[in-house]
Amino acid sequence: MPTSSRSSAAKPFVVKASPVHGKGLFATRKIPAGSRVIEYRGERIDWDEAQRRAGERGGPVNHTFFFSLHDGRVIDGGRRGNDARFINHACEPNCEAFEHEDGRVYIYALRPIERGEELNYNYALIYEGRHTPAIKRAFACRCGTPGCTGTYLAPNGRRKGKQ
Ligand SMILES: [Zn+2]
Numbered sequence: 001m002p003t004s005s006r007s008s009a010a011k012p013f014v015v016k017a018s019p020v021h022g023k024g025l026f027a028t029r030k031i032p033a034g035s036r037v038i039e040y041r042g043e044r045i046d047w048d049e050a051q052r053r054a055g056e057r058g059g060p061v062n063h064t065f066f067f068s069l070h071d072g073r074v075i076d077g078g079r080r081g082n083d084a085r086f087i088n089h090a091c092e093p094n095c096e097a098f099e100h101e102d103g104r105v106y107i108y109a110l111r112p113i114e115r116g117e118e119l120n121y122n123y124a125l126i127y128e129g130r131h132t133p134a135i136k137r138a139f140a141c142r143c144g145t146p147g148c149t150g151t152y153l154a155p156n157g158r159r160k161g162k163q
Pocket of ligand 1: 090141142143151
């Protein structure tokens with residue numbers, strides 16, 4: 001039987017088509033700054049296995065289901081993952097991903113989020129190879145936030161966030 005206390009404990013978002021890219025997460029109620037929104041779940045694999053799976057899935061674009069951890073492994077949101085894998089990138093995001101000491105990753109609201117807003121965080125995506133025009137096109141960003149840099153890619157040398 002649904003009760004108000006139960007509905008307030010339910011997840012504060014829905015997954016639906018995003019104007020930015022593919023599917024996205026949209027707030028179904030106000031989310032206060034600092035709230036934990038969702039854990040980034042998925043199978044934990046090493047980088048070699050991640051490369052192999054990316055090849056299977058058609059190349060580097062699909063790296064965006066991978067979240068890289070400080071110990072060098074990645075979480076593959078494409079296997080045993082949850083809705084967190086649908087969160088889109090934004091250059092000036094309203095959420096951030098934080099890896100805790102135990103290696104678990106949660107998405108937190110960076111600021112108060114209004115009902116209906118799409119949730120996003122900065123992937124700080126790493127691409128070790130040259131940032132050729134083709135690669136830049138493959139990772140083009142259309143987030144529309146004021147600080148948009150036009151790409152998901154972090155400058156080479158950073159090692160944090162999604163890969
Ligand atoms: Zn952008």
